[in-house]
Amino acid sequence: MNTLDKLTILADAAKFDASCASSGSNRKAKPGALGNAAASGICHSWSADGRCISLLKILLSNDCRLDCVYCMSRRSNHCARATFTPDEVADLTINFYRRNYIEGLFLSSAVYASPEQTMSDMVDVCHQLRTKYAFNGYIHLKVIPGAPQELVAKAGMLADRLSVNIELPSAASLKELAPQKSRQGILTPMRQIGEAASNYGAERKKSRRTPKFCPAGQSTQMIIGASAESDLHILTLSQSLYTKMQLRRVYYSAYIAVNSAPNLPMPSTAPPLVREHRLYQADWLIRFYQFQAEEILQATAPNLDERLDPKAAWALRHFDLFPLDINRASYEELLRVPGLGLTSARRIIATRRVAAIREEDLKKLGLVMKRARYFLSINGKKLVAAIPSHQDLLTAMCRLEKPAISHLSPQYRQLRLF
Amino acid sequence: MEPVVYLYDGTFAGMLHAIARAVKDGGAVHAITPTHRYTPTLFDTVITLKCDADQADRLLQYLQNLHPLAANLAVYAYLSGEGGVEMQMYSFVHLCLRRGKQALSYESHSAVAHLKGLFHAVSREAHRYKGLIRFRILADDLQYGPFEPHYNIISLCARHFRRRLAGCRWLLHDLQRNSALYWDTVDLQPVEVDTDFAAYVALHGEVPAAQLSENEQEYQQLWRAFHRAISNPARHNPQLQQQGMPQRYWKYLTEM
Numbered sequence: 001m002n003t004l005d006k007l008t009i010l011a012d013a014a015k016f017d018a019s020c021a022s023s024g025s026n027r028k029a030k031p032g033a034l035g036n037a038a039a040s041g042i043c044h045s046w047s048a049d050g051r052c053i054s055l056l057k058i059l060l061s062n063d064c065r066l067d068c069v070y071c072m073s074r075r076s077n078h079c080a081r082a083t084f085t086p087d088e089v090a091d092l093t094i095n096f097y098r099r100n101y102i103e104g105l106f107l108s109s110a111v112y113a114s115p116e117q118t119m120s121d122m123v124d125v126c127h128q129l130r131t132k133y134a135f136n137g138y139i140h141l142k143v144i145p146g147a148p149q150e151l152v153a154k155a156g157m158l159a160d161r162l163s164v165n166i167e168l169p170s171a172a173s174l175k176e177l178a179p180q181k182s183r184q185g186i187l188t189p190m191r192q193i194g195e196a197a198s199n200y201g202a203e204r205k206k207s208r209r210t211p212k213f214c215p216a217g218q219s220t221q222m223i224i225g226a227s228a229e230s231d232l233h234i235l236t237l238s239q240s241l242y243t244k245m246q247l248r249r250v251y252y253s254a255y256i257a258v259n260s261a262p263n264l265p266m267p268s269t270a271p272p273l274v275r276e277h278r279l280y281q282a283d284w285l286i287r288f289y290q291f292q293a294e295e296i297l298q299a300t301a302p303n304l305d306e307r308l309d310p311k312a313a314w315a316l317r318h319f320d321l322f323p324l325d326i327n328r329a330s331y332e333e334l335l336r337v338p339g340l341g342l343t344s345a346r347r348i349i350a351t352r353r354v355a356a357i358r359e360e361d362l363k364k365l366g367l368v369m370k371r372a373r374y375f376l377s378i379n380g381k382k383l384v385a386a387i388p389s390h391q392d393l394l395t396a397m398c399r400l401e402k403p404a405i406s407h408l409s410p411q412y413r414q415l416r417l418f
Numbered sequence: 419m420e421p422v423v424y425l426y427d428g429t430f431a432g433m434l435h436a437i438a439r440a441v442k443d444g445g446a447v448h449a450i451t452p453t454h455r456y457t458p459t460l461f462d463t464v465i466t467l468k469c470d471a472d473q474a475d476r477l478l479q480y481l482q483n484l485h486p487l488a489a490n491l492a493v494y495a496y497l498s499g500e501g502g503v504e505m506q507m508y509s510f511v512h513l514c515l516r517r518g519k520q521a522l523s524y525e526s527h528s529a530v531a532h533l534k535g536l537f538h539a540v541s542r543e544a545h546r547y548k549g550l551i552r553f554r555i556l557a558d559d560l561q562y563g564p565f566e567p568h569y570n571i572i573s574l575c576a577r578h579f580r581r582r583l584a585g586c587r588w589l590l591h592d593l594q595r596n597s598a599l600y601w602d603t604v605d606l607q608p609v610e611v612d613t614d615f616a617a618y619v620a621l622h623g624e625v626p627a628a629q630l631s632e633n634e635q636e637y638q639q640l641w642r643a644f645h646r647a648i649s650n651p652a653r654h655n656p657q658l659q660q661q662g663m664p665q666r667y668w669k670y671l672t673e674m
């Protein structure tokens with residue numbers, strides 16, 4: 001099989017992976033080496049599904065020995081199989097990188113040999129890139145569950161980011177849908193990476209010569225909608241991954257019904273894209289807007305409202321806290337106003353130090369008031385003539401959702417009818 | 419005194435000097451503009467300046483000391499090439515003299531808002547092109563990257579690639595302005611590109627096949643195959659694709 005055919009099969013098999021971010025690593029250029037990693041992340045292209053392409057995202061192999069129920073590459077499926085040699089992947093990476101097609105490599109793999117052998121081949125790719133080609137660009141490596149400690153440690157010295165997929169939001173679902181994977185096989189390397197990163201980090205504080213371990217941190221991914229967990233369950237899990245395991249990112253991947261099995265959604269089921277989108281928004285609130293999972297959802301209503309972004313939903317539930325005065329509200333308070341982002345809040349605070357904000361300044365500050373105007377006042381003066389009733393406000397907020405949402409799925413347009 | 423029109427030579431230093439001079443003169447200013455953009459009218463009092471690099475430097479240094487962002491606003495305003503930025507800068511410098519560093523936080527001031535807006539627009543385009551420039555590897559192993567940016571950002575892109583591709587020889591070519599920068603692994607210098615070659619590239623969005631290195635087309639094909647395969651048909655969404663990568667960028671993109 002030639003490289004072109006392999007690439008087609010193995011990129012196709014990698015497309016279900018959600019993560020493609022290349023940010024968070026600041027790998028400075030070195031003399032005699034090829035490349036660097038930009039801390040802010042660079043998109044190199046956009047695929048026809050509208051996602052940013054920044055890494056050469058491929059599997060080393062899709063020829064899996066295991067049989068996870070939800071997976072396209074599982075052993076019992078009939079599909080075209082291919083396996084790259086480590087040399088092929090390294091050559092592709094270098095040649096794509098020099099032409100500025102990509103920011104680096106994102107390598108994952110099916111378990112085509114023993115977990116040790118598979119992981120060792122993946123580490124070999126990184127090793128070739130870093131030594132033979134003096135490649136200094138971004139590498140994200142998936143850790144194969146059950147990979148031995150030494151290989152995980154070695155991977156951390158070569159890659160910018162490591163990830164161990166958590167796959168499903170609970171141990172019970174994992175047992176049912178991925179019986180050959182164990183929760184321990186996933187959590188052990190995750191914990192090992194977290195600990196190694198903080199140890200090396202502490203050493204680096206003492207001596208700059210200590211090498212970096214996995215400098216862009218650790219991420220993980222879970223499949224949404226293949227099993228029955230609530231959004232509250234999922235967000236609580238993410239929150240603890242961020243705080244207890246120091247994960248940098250959790251990716252959510254709407255389950256695409258590729259297989260039929262009694263314990264899975266029907267193959268004709270559309271992927272829950274709106275739900276996935278809402279989870280990302282809620283995740284964003286947890287990471288950057290100082291929200292707690294328990295504020296976003298409660299046990300009595302454990303799922304996100306698909307019609308509304310989670311911040312607007314929160315604000316509507318706590319409408320008695322509003323309106324906030326734009327000249328007096330604190331930064332933290334401003335962050336809770338629907339329609340105001342981090343930049344807007346920062347800009348409001350900065351401007352206020354020089355001059356009080358007047359109504360005519362809002363536009364110059366670049367503030368989009370369509371949603372925020374229901375929640376803000378200026379020097380005691382409301383920005384809308386009359387605050388609508390709760391029901392009307394809810395309708396108005398749903399209508400003001402970003403248009404991109406309506407492209408996510410046909411169902412969503414039906415939802416918006418009422 | 420009548421409002422004055424200051425004319426300068428179109429260079430960055432010239433612009434700074436003209437602004438410094440206008441501030442120093444202290445009179446009413448009607449316009450500050452490059453000579454080649456100026457259409458004379460009967461009523462203007464015109465002062466044509468010869469660039470004084472010292473004066474220009476002094477203003478830039480003043481802005482730099484105030485805050486690096488203040489100096490950057492001047493640089494990016496110039497790179498934007500938009501008409502009227504000189505007057506915005508003039509009014510911004512006045513504000514700085516009155517308010518000091520605080521001027522930068524005065525986001526509701528129209529010059530500050532405008533200049534910051536331009537700064538973001540220009541840096542956004544430069545950032546985008548860091549990803550969207552596609553190098554073709556030519557027969558002599560030179561990496562050739564054609565593009566047509568809206569703003570004059572070739573120097574910003576070059577700054578990025580001289581770090582990232584320090585050990586490779588490359589040439590960035592802005593076909594909009596027909597300007598090119600060549601990196602020979604040691605130095606960066608402006609060069610002229612052969613006109614027939616440039617015309618061919620501008621027309622076809624690609625380098626003549628005979629000049630490409632042996633396996634260039636093979637890697638281009640691999641990249642196209644990857645680009646196609648990585649897209650998820652269940653989420654097909656060309657509108658979103660175009661939102662990230664508007665059509666005006668497609669011409670030199672190998673994959674589109």
Ligand code: SF4
Nearest residue numbers: 064066068071074110
């Ligand atoms: S181990 Fe990975 S590739 Fe193999 S069946 Fe399970 S999910 Fe699929």
